[in-house]
Amino acid sequence: MTSYILRRLLVAVPTLLALIVLSFLLMEFAPGSPFATERGIPEAVMANLEREYGLDRPLWERMATYVWSVVTQFDFGPSFTFPDRSVNDIIAQGFPVTLTYGFWSFVVAVVVGVTLGAVAAIKHNSALDYAAVGVTVGAQVLPNFVMAPILVLIFTLWLGWLPGGGWRGGQVEYVILPVIALSTSYMASIARITRSSMLDVLNAGFVRTARAKGLPAHRVILRHALKPALLPVVSYLGPAFVGMITGSVVIDVFFSTGGIGQFFVNAALARDYSVILGITILFGALTIFFNLLVDVAYAWIDPKIRY
Amino acid sequence: MNRSTVLSMASATAMLAAGAVQAADVPDGVTLADSQTFSYRELDQFASIDPQLIEGVPGSHAARQLFEGLMNQDENGDLVPGVATGFEVNDDNTVYTFTLRDNARWSNGEPVTAGDFVYAWRRAADPATASSYAWFVELSGIVNAAEIIAGEMEPDALGVEAVDATTLRVTLTGPKPYFPLMTTHTTLFPTPQATIEEHGDNWLDPENIVSNGAYTLSEVRLNEFWLATKNPEYWDAENTVIEEVTSYVINDTSQALTRWEADEFDLLEPVPAGTFPRLQEEYPDAAHSTPRLCSYYYTLNQGEGGPEALKDARVRRALGLAIDREIITDRILQGGQTPAFSFTPDATSGFSAPEIEYAGWTQAERDEEAKRLWDEAGYTDVNLDLLYNTDESHRQIATVISQMWSQKLGVETTLENQEWSTYLETRRAGGFDVARAAWCGDYNEASTFLDLLTTGVPQNSGKFSNEEYDNLIASATTAENPQEAYTAAEQVLAQEMPIIPIYHYANSFLLDPTLKGFPMNNVENNWYVKDFYRVAED
Numbered sequence: 001m002t003s004y005i006l007r008r009l010l011v012a013v014p015t016l017l018a019l020i021v022l023s024f025l026l027m028e029f030a031p032g033s034p035f036a037t038e039r040g041i042p043e044a045v046m047a048n049l050e051r052e053y054g055l056d057r058p059l060w061e062r063m064a065t066y067v068w069s070v071v072t073q074f075d076f077g078p079s080f081t082f083p084d085r086s087v088n089d090i091i092a093q094g095f096p097v098t099l100t101y102g103f104w105s106f107v108v109a110v111v112v113g114v115t116l117g118a119v120a121a122i123k124h125n126s127a128l129d130y131a132a133v134g135v136t137v138g139a140q141v142l143p144n145f146v147m148a149p150i151l152v153l154i155f156t157l158w159l160g161w162l163p164g165g166g167w168r169g170g171q172v173e174y175v176i177l178p179v180i181a182l183s184t185s186y187m188a189s190i191a192r193i194t195r196s197s198m199l200d201v202l203n204a205g206f207v208r209t210a211r212a213k214g215l216p217a218h219r220v221i222l223r224h225a226l227k228p229a230l231l232p233v234v235s236y237l238g239p240a241f242v243g244m245i246t247g248s249v250v251i252d253v254f255f256s257t258g259g260i261g262q263f264f265v266n267a268a269l270a271r272d273y274s275v276i277l278g279i280t281i282l283f284g285a286l287t288i289f290f291n292l293l294v295d296v297a298y299a300w301i302d303p304k305i306r307y
Numbered sequence: 308m309n310r311s312t313v314l315s316m317a318s319a320t321a322m323l324a325a326g327a328v329q330a331a332d333v334p335d336g337v338t339l340a341d342s343q344t345f346s347y348r349e350l351d352q353f354a355s356i357d358p359q360l361i362e363g364v365p366g367s368h369a370a371r372q373l374f375e376g377l378m379n380q381d382e383n384g385d386l387v388p389g390v391a392t393g394f395e396v397n398d399d400n401t402v403y404t405f406t407l408r409d410n411a412r413w414s415n416g417e418p419v420t421a422g423d424f425v426y427a428w429r430r431a432a433d434p435a436t437a438s439s440y441a442w443f444v445e446l447s448g449i450v451n452a453a454e455i456i457a458g459e460m461e462p463d464a465l466g467v468e469a470v471d472a473t474t475l476r477v478t479l480t481g482p483k484p485y486f487p488l489m490t491t492h493t494t495l496f497p498t499p500q501a502t503i504e505e506h507g508d509n510w511l512d513p514e515n516i517v518s519n520g521a522y523t524l525s526e527v528r529l530n531e532f533w534l535a536t537k538n539p540e541y542w543d544a545e546n547t548v549i550e551e552v553t554s555y556v557i558n559d560t561s562q563a564l565t566r567w568e569a570d571e572f573d574l575l576e577p578v579p580a581g582t583f584p585r586l587q588e589e590y591p592d593a594a595h596s597t598p599r600l601c602s603y604y605y606t607l608n609q610g611e612g613g614p615e616a617l618k619d620a621r622v623r624r625a626l627g628l629a630i631d632r633e634i635i636t637d638r639i640l641q642g643g644q645t646p647a648f649s650f651t652p653d654a655t656s657g658f659s660a661p662e663i664e665y666a667g668w669t670q671a672e673r674d675e676e677a678k679r680l681w682d683e684a685g686y687t688d689v690n691l692d693l694l695y696n697t698d699e700s701h702r703q704i705a706t707v708i709s710q711m712w713s714q715k716l717g718v719e720t721t722l723e724n725q726e727w728s729t730y731l732e733t734r735r736a737g738g739f740d741v742a743r744a745a746w747c748g749d750y751n752e753a754s755t756f757l758d759l760l761t762t763g764v765p766q767n768s769g770k771f772s773n774e775e776y777d778n779l780i781a782s783a784t785t786a787e788n789p790q791e792a793y794t795a796a797e798q799v800l801a802q803e804m805p806i807i808p809i810y811h812y813a814n815s816f817l818l819d820p821t822l823k824g825f826p827m828n829n830v831e832n833n834w835y836v837k838d839f840y841r842v843a844e845d
Contacts, residue, residue, distance in 0.1 A: 032728025035439055037362065038745065040735060040765040044457040045441045052437035082529070083360045083437075084508045093529055149562060156569045164566040165557060167531050253558045258531035262558070266352070266530075271728050 001299065005292065012288045017067070019284045020277065024063050027273050034080035034271040053080060066277070076278035081270045087278035094260035095282065100170050101257065102245040105183035109240070113187040114233065117194025121202060121229075122221065132191065139188035147181040148254035165256040178255045182248065186240050193236055198229040231302055238294030239287075246283045330521070330546035331824055331840040339548065340821060340841040346553040347574035348563045352530045356511055358496035359431040359438050364832075365554075370493045372535055372552055372836050373518040377405050377424065377475070377490040380833050382826035384656060384751050386487055390419055390497065390519065391475070400482035405490075407473040412540040413499055414516075414523045421469035423497035423519075429455075429462040430503075431494050443494040446749065447486060448479040481784060485752040488656075491833065492750065521547045521837035530556050541837075548840035567817055574825075576816030576832075580700045583642040583815045592820035596643025598654040600830040601747035601812035602756065603647070605693075605708075607805060610770030612737040614691065621684040623804040626741075628677035629715040630708055631670045632809055639703050642815035647808035649797045650760070654811070654830040656751040661794040663801045674715050681716045690719045695743035696730040704809070705743065734768050742768065744806070751831055753793040754783060760805060771805030 035041055035049050050056045054065070069075040076087035120132035142150075155177060156164035168174050201207060202225055210220045245260075252262035260279060267275035299305045333339065353366035358374050361367055377391040391405040411419035430436050432444045432455040445452040450466025466478035479486060489495065502517040503510045510516065513524045521544070522535035535552045538544065555572055557563040560579040567575040578586055578594075587594040607617045607626070616622045632646030648666035651658050665673055693709060695701040702724060709720035720741075725733060734742050746766075748755040758764065761780050762772040779796040783789035800806070814832055818825055824839040 030729075031732045033732065036728050036731040036735075037439070038731070039442075040731075041439055042442045042445070042456075042765065044453070045439060048434040048437050048441065048456070048458075049439055051434075081354050083355045084357060084511055085529075090529065149565070152562060152565050156571075157565050160569065164569055164571060165562065166555065167528065252530070254562050256531050256555060256557050258528045262530045269727060 001296075005296065008292050008295075012285070015288060016281060016284055020067060020070075020281060021063065023277050023280050024059070024066070027271070027276060028059055030271065032271050034273060036271075053078070070281070076281075077274040079267075079272055079275050081267070081272040081275070087274050090263050090275060091260065091278060091282060094258060094263050097167055097170070097257050098245050098248050098252070098259035098261060101175055101178045101182065101251065101259070102241070102248060104175060104179045105186070105244050106237075106241050108179055109183040109186040109190055109244075110237070112183075113190025114194050114230070116187075117191040118198055118221070118226065118229070120191070120195045121198035124199060124202075132195070136188040136191040139184040140192075143185060144181045145250045145254070147184055148177075148250065151177050151181055152254070165254070167255075167257045167259075174257075178251045178257060181254070182244055182251050186244065189236065189240070190233055193233050194229065197232045198225065201225045201229040204228075227301060231298070234297050234301060235294060238290040242283070242287045242290050245286060330543045330837045331548040332838070333548065333823075333840050337823075337840075338843040340843045343549050343841050344551040344553070345549045345574075345822060345836050345839055345841070346555065346572035348557050348567065348572055348576075349554050350556075350558065350560075352556045353533075356524070358493045358498055359427060359436060359440070361493045362439050365556075367493050368834075369533065369535075369554065370496060371520070371833060372522045373516075373520045373524055374493070374496040374498075375411075375520045375541075376493070376496045377407075378487055379835060380491050380826070380829055380831070382824075382828055382838070384826070384829040384831055384833070386491070389491075390424075391490075394487055400484060401479045403477045403479070403486055404470070405475040405477070407475060408542060409473055410542045411519060412542060413519050414538050414540050415499075415502075416540055417499075417501075417517075418472065419497060419519045420472040421475040422472070423499065424475050424495075425465075425467050425469050426500045427498040428467050428495060429465050430498065432456055432465055433462040434458050438494075440494045443489075443492060443749070447489045447495070448481060448483045450478045450480055483784070484789070485750060485754070488750045488752060521835070522552055532556065543837065547837045549836050552836050564817075573819040573822050574816060575818075576814055578642070578815050578817055581639075581641055586817060590817060593817045594815070595818060595827065596813045596815040597827050598643075598645070598652065598830050599747070599812035599814045599832060600652055600654060600751060601745060602650055602652055603644075603743075603745045603809045603812065604650065605807040605809065606734075606739075606742045606744050606769040607807065608737060608740050608742070608769050609772075609805065610737050612739075613769070614689070614740050616684070616686040616689050617691075617740060619684050619686070620803050621680040622686060622689075623807075624802070625677040625681040625684070625716060626712060626718070627804040627807040628665055628673040628680070629711050630807060630809065631673075631711060633670070634707060635704055636810050639707065640700065640810070643813035644810045645813070647811045648801070650800055650806060650808050651753045651756045651793065651797060652748075652811040652830070655748065655753050655756070656830075657790060658753045658793060659790060661797045661801075663797065665801065677715060690721065691740040692723055693720050693741045693743075694723050694725065694730065694733060694739035696727050697724045701743055708809075735765075737768060737770065744768070745812075747812070748831065754780070754789070757783075757793060757796050760800065769805055771803070773799060773803055773805070775799055776803070 054062055079085050079087055079090060116132045120129045123129050152164040155162040162173050162177055166174055207220060207225050210224045248259055249261035249265050252259040263275060264279045349365040351365055353369055354363060355361055356366050356369045358370050361370055375389045377389055378386045379389040381387045390407050390411045392408050394403050394405040396403050407421055413419055428444060431438055432441055432452050441456050445456060451460050451464045454460040455462050455465055468476045470476050497519060499517040506515045513526055516524050521538055521541045523538045525536050526534040532553055532555045537547060537550045563575055564579055607623050609618050636644045636646050648663045649660055653660045693705050695705050705722050709722060712718040712720055733739060746756060757780055759766045760771050761777050776796055776799045779792045783792035786792050821841050821844055822839060823842055826834050
C-alpha cells in the first residue's frame, strides 16, 4: 500500500509540470494583456510595466524562472492586477474561506444525502421513498446560481434572518447560505447513488442470509448493507469535494465570500497570469490528492481491492 | 487679461472657500442619527489603494477617503481647498505655487509637507514604480515627466519642488489652465516616504498604513469588504461627522440590489440595467439619476483595416444621423441617460454645448438627410462588422442600431461580441469596422474628450485625422478662452462624424434617504465621506 501511494505521488510531479507548461502556453496564446485598459497605456509606461513583471523576457525563460521559484521557494510570484499583493497572499486569504464552506458543504451533502438515500431504499416504494426522491430531484434541478439568489431573497430580504453576503471570518450566520447553496445538488446526487446502490445490496444474497439468521433489521443495514452500498458513493466523493472547491465560483460571486473562486474568474478575465497559474496548480494538486485519497479509501472499504 | 482668467477665477474661488464650506455642512436644526456610519457597494475589488498605483473606480473611491490631495471637489465638482489652502499662478500660466495648510497631519501625527507631494509625484513617474497611471503625470504637463517615464532622466528632474514645508511649486511644459483640477486625481495625492521605505509592498496593510485623509484603513478582505475609521489626526476631524466607512464588493448587480433592499448598505451605484423606473416608483426618496462625465459612442474605422465606405464622410454622417438615440435612452436604458450629439458631455465644466444642427431636427428629418447622403455616396452592398464587449446592454444597443441601419440605409451589420481584454486588443489593433467605445473624463474639462480624436493619439482607434480639428485642439492650449476652440472642434466632429456619439451617461443609484451631503451635482462622481452626515429617522 505504502509503495502504491509513493508511486502515485511520484507520478503527480510530471502531471503538475505538464499542467504548468500547458497553462503557460494557453495564456501566452490568449489575446489581451493584463495591463489593457479602455484608455490604452502609452508605450513607455507599458514598457516599464512589462519589464517590472518580466514580460519582456522570452517565454521559456519566464517559464523556467517560474517553475524554479515555485519548486524551491514555493513562491507563485506577484499578481498582475493587485500590484501590492503576491499570489501567495491571495491564496492565503481565499483558500481557507473556500475550504471552510467547501468542507461544511461536503459534510452536509454526505450526511443528508446518505441518510435520505438509505431511508428511501429501505422504505422502497413507500410515501417516504417518493418524498425523498422528490426532494432529490428538486435539489438536482436547482443549480447553485439559481439557489443562491432564491436563498438570499427568502432568508435575507423577506425573513431578515441571515446576511445576504460577506464572510466576516467565517461566522456561522455568514456560512449557512453558501453551504446550503453549494451542497444541495451534491446532496441530491449522493442520495440518488446511495439509494440505487443500497437497493442492489439489500437484494443481495449475503443480506438475505443475514436476515435469515435472524439479525435485527438495524444491524443488517448498519453492519452488513451500508458499507458495500457506499462504495459507489465514495468514488463520487473525491471529485465531488474537489468540485465543491473549484466549482465555488458562483458561491463566491453571489455571496462575496472573498473565496478563491472569485479570484480565479477575475484573474482569467483580467489576464492576471500569475494568479491564474497559481490557482490552477492548487486545483490540480487538490484533484490529484483527492483522487489518491479515494483510491485508498476504496481499499479500506472493500477488502477485495488490493494495490 | 490673458488666458489665466478662468484659472485665476478658480484660484480666487478656492481662496475664498478656504474658510467656508469644509467637511460636513450640517444645517442648523437637523437631528443627527446616533450611529454615524456610511456603507456602499463596489462592483469590483480595488486593485490597489496606493495613490500612485490606483487604476479604476473602486481604488479611487477608497483613496479619496484615506488620502487628501492639494485640492478637493465640492458637491458641484468645483475646486475647494484640500491640503493646500489655495494657489497662485505666474503670468504665462506655467508655474503654479500651492500654499499648504500648516495643520495638515498624517495619521501618525507627522505634518504633511510639500516634500510629501514631491516624493509622491516623482514616485508616480519613476519607471521603478511601474505605475500603469504614470501617464497621468505626463498628461498633467509637469516638466520632464515624459522623459522620466521613458527612463531618459532621473525622477528628481521632475518639475515639482518644495520651496519650503508649506510651499509647493509646479512647473509645466506649457499653459494648462485646468492643472489645479488635476490635483484632485488620486495619482497626485501625497504618500508617506518613511512608511513606504520601511514596509515596501506591505505599507498599505492596515497595521502599517499611514495616510492623511479623513479616515484610516482598519481592515481589508479582498473581494469581501474594507473598513475605515475616522482619523483623529485629520486637520478637519472636528467637522467630520461620519465615524466609519464600509465598502462591500458585490459583483452581481441583482444580488447587490437585493442586499440594498435588505438594508445592508446605504449606497448602490449603479442600479441594475433597466430597473431604474421601477426603483424610482418604489423608492422615490432613495432613487437618483445624475449626469456623468462620460460618453458612449461608436468609433468608425477610417484606417487601413477599415472598409472603403467609412473613409467617406457622407457615409459616416448618414450612419450617425440614422440612429434614433431616444429609443436607446428612453426604451432600453431608462436610467436618465441623455441622447448625445456632441462627444463632450453638456455637463462638462465650462463647456457650452455647440448648436449642432442635426440635434435640433426631428428623427424623420435626420433619416431623410441620412438617406440623401447615403444615396449620394453611392455605396452598395455594405456590410459592417460591429464590435462590442460582451454585455447585455451593449448587445441590445448594437441590435437596435443594426436594425436602424438596415431599415433606413440598407446597411447589413454583423454583430461581434468579445470579452473585455480581447475586445480591447482587437480595437487597439484596428480589427473592426465599427466599435463600441466609451470615455469618462479624467478631469472636468472638454480637452479630456476632444484630445482623443487628434491625429496619432493611441485612443483614436478609428484613425481619424483632420488638420482643422488638430489645429483647433492645439490652439485651445494657448487660447485665451479655449471654449471657442472646443465648440468649433465639436462642429468639425458633427460634420466629419469620425465617431458617432450615442448617449451621455447618467449615474442612476440608490442612496439611503437618511444619508445627507452626497454631491448630487459632481459629474465626476467624486465623493468625500467627510462631507456626509446621517440624520435621525423621523
